[in-house]
Amino acid sequence: MERVICVISYDGTQFSGYQVQPNGRTVQEDVENALQKMHKGKFIRITASGRTDAGVHAKGQVIHFDSPLVIPEENWKKALQTLLPKDIRIVDVQKTTEDFHARYGTKRKEYRYRILNSVDPDVFKRNYTFHVPDKLDLQAMNEACTYFEGTHDFTSFSSAKSDVKGDKVRTIYEAYCYVDGDEIIFSVTGNGFLYNMVRILVGTLLEVGKGRKTPATIQEIFEMNDRSQAGKTAPPQGLYLWDVDYNEKQRSQV
Amino acid sequence: MERVICVISYDGTQFSGYQVQPNGRTVQEDVENALQKMHKGKFIRITASGRTDAGVHAKGQVIHFDSPLVIPEENWKKALQTLLPKDIRIVDVQKTTEDFHARYGTKRKEYRYRILNSVDPDVFKRNYTFHVPDKLDLQAMNEACTYFEGTHDFTSFSSAKSDVKGDKVRTIYEAYCYVDGDEIIFSVTGNGFLYNMVRILVGTLLEVGKGRKTPATIQEIFEMNDRSQAGKTAPPQGLYLWDVDYNEKQRSQV
Structure with missing residues (x-):
């Protein structure tokens, strides 16, 4: 075999x-x-x-x-x-x-999320982005991203219906947003992700981008261990499993 | 009414x-x-x-x-x-x-055609672009475009099965190619288009881009009035009816 x-x-x-x-x-x-x-x-x-x-x-x-x-x-x-x-x-x-x-054997996973940040929706991107017509503050979103980085209990940022046993501590190595044409892309790399976690991170980032939450609020949301404090779960069509990395011995193979 | x-x-x-x-x-x-x-x-x-x-x-x-x-x-x-x-x-x-x-009432129509010019195909663009992995000579393609411009009999560049009665003379006001990320976009604006005409123009441009035809060959193809002299009909999924313009009185309305 x-x-x-x-x-x-x-x-x-x-x-x-x-x-x-x-x-x-x-x-x-x-x-x-x-x-x-x-x-x-x-x-x-x-x-x-x-x-x-x-x-x-x-x-x-x-x-x-x-x-x-x-x-x-x-x-x-x-x-x-x-x-x-x-x-x-x-x-x-x-x-x-x-x-x-x-x-x-997974060591790191990167997800990306595509937000179409234009006034009008785009029929060709309806299955590939989440359309958000509001003005978004990219700098505030990137400041919020820094609070995601590091090792945290992500209970507030995972589905309450999650059937994951054990702890909800995960490590985010890198999280940031960048502009690509009429889109804002969120990239997040970590050692593991809970159910709906990336989509809840995005929903929360959008609250920050729209000025409804300050970046520092992220810290408070972590401390409350309460899913209802974070933003809505962003829809699935913007989300991409982008890259999977394996441990040293195996990384060269993928 | x-x-x-x-x-x-x-x-x-x-x-x-x-x-x-x-x-x-x-x-x-x-x-x-x-x-x-x-x-x-x-x-x-x-x-x-x-x-x-x-x-x-x-x-x-x-x-x-x-x-x-x-x-x-x-x-x-x-x-x-x-x-x-x-x-x-x-x-x-x-x-x-x-x-x-x-x-x-149409006065001008613009079509665009998206060529995905990357080594690997892209599963997210399969319905929205035509994947051409070959190296393409953009300068030669743009030189060929200049031969499309003007008033010509487009018999060589329309489907032989076309049921269009009357002449096949059309005027192209503007034709050019440009790079957008990993894509080459062809834009063509004219007073009217015959059946499959844009897709045959693209198929012929690709022959030029790949070095199989010189830009000047376009002139010869026009003169032969023979569909078989032009390139293959490019597939439909790269083609977009981009913009329609109406005559002076009506243009302000659209």
């Missing part, structure tokens, strides 16, 4: 999310179906770095699987791409060893 | 084109259905500046219709938008007089 790493990019618009579920199209199911065809009907389980919700996109999701086939990396890429729908793209395929694990 | 002008923007991905046809979703049908709801079941015919094919987008398509309703312009915009699917957007609504005609 060979362990294979795939970096995949997908447009989440037409998916009910990454993970297989009884109803609706999922990324996992489409990739597993493609692999099953390549393996003459044999089911091949894939493991991803993590799930993404319905409508959320991925620029660099990482998955691994084990296969009895012996195929050069470039041919894996071509064969899989041919069997996949157009909204999933194989970015890269690399062979690895069995100590690589796409989920448990 | 009041004559109403609407500027609409639509994502052509999920449409079988602009014009009503027996099978498949069309922009015209969706807009007429919305108007019919507003008019308590009464059918309202709309007239557009021209058709667009399946997969082709519009940033500023112009339509007109006559309505017995007396509604302020801003309310027309809101009411129609509420009844339309998310891939059609009302950009502007203006009342006009009955001498305005969205099709026969």
Whole structure:
């Protein structure tokens, strides 16, 4: 058996999310179906770095699987791409060893969130950005970002419905906003993220950008450990799982 | 009766084109259905500046219709938008007089074509650009553009299956290419366009960009009046009906 790493990019618009579920199209199911065809009907389980919700996109999701086939990396890429729908793209395929694990080996993940900050909505970006027509204070948003950085209990910034057991302490290595044309992009890199966390960070940043909260309020929200103190959960279509990094030994492989 | 002008923007991905046809979703049908709801079941015919094919987008398509309703312009915009699917957007609504005609009154139309000129395809742009990984010579393409400008018989640059009666002489006022990030955009403005004409101009420009034709070849292709001398028809998803201009009296209204 060979362990294979795939970096995949997908447009989440037409998916009910990454993970297989009884109803609706999922990324996992489409990739597993493609692999099953390549393996003459044999089911091949894939493991991803993590799930993404319905409508959320991925620029660099990482998955691994084990296969009895012996195929050069470039041919894996071509064969899989041919069997996949157009909204999933194989970015890269690399062979690895069995100590690589796409989920448990993650070291850093970067998410980005695209805010379309224009007066009028854009029909071509409706599935790829969150349209916010209000004037936004980029400097205040970036000041707020500095409060996200570091190691904190993110209880206030995760879904109250979250079924995560254990602590909600996570480390954010870097968080910032930048302008790209008529968009404001939020980038956040951390060692892990709770359910809905990035979308709640964005919802809170927007409160700051609109002048309804000061950047320093972020500190108070952390201290209250209360989801209702943070901003609304921003909608899924602006969110992208951008990049996944693995530990030193494995990083060179992805 | 009041004559109403609407500027609409639509994502052509999920449409079988602009014009009503027996099978498949069309922009015209969706807009007429919305108007019919507003008019308590009464059918309202709309007239557009021209058709667009399946997969082709519009940033500023112009339509007109006559309505017995007396509604302020801003309310027309809101009411129609509420009844339309998310891939059609009302950009502007203006009342006009009955001498305005969205099709026969056109003076200039601008089309743009987005070429994604990157090594790798982009899953998020697959429905909005034509991916061309080859190195393209922008200067040569712009030189070729100058041959398009002026008044010519565009027989070589229109679909051989075209059912257009009469001459194929059209005037191009302006044609040029420019870089926008990882894209090359072709803009062409003229007094009218034949079936598939912009997509054939793009296909021919790409031959020039790849070095397979010299810019001066464009002149020879015009002279041959032979569709097979020009480049392939570029795919629909890169094409946008960008802007429609009306004659002096009417221009101020749109």
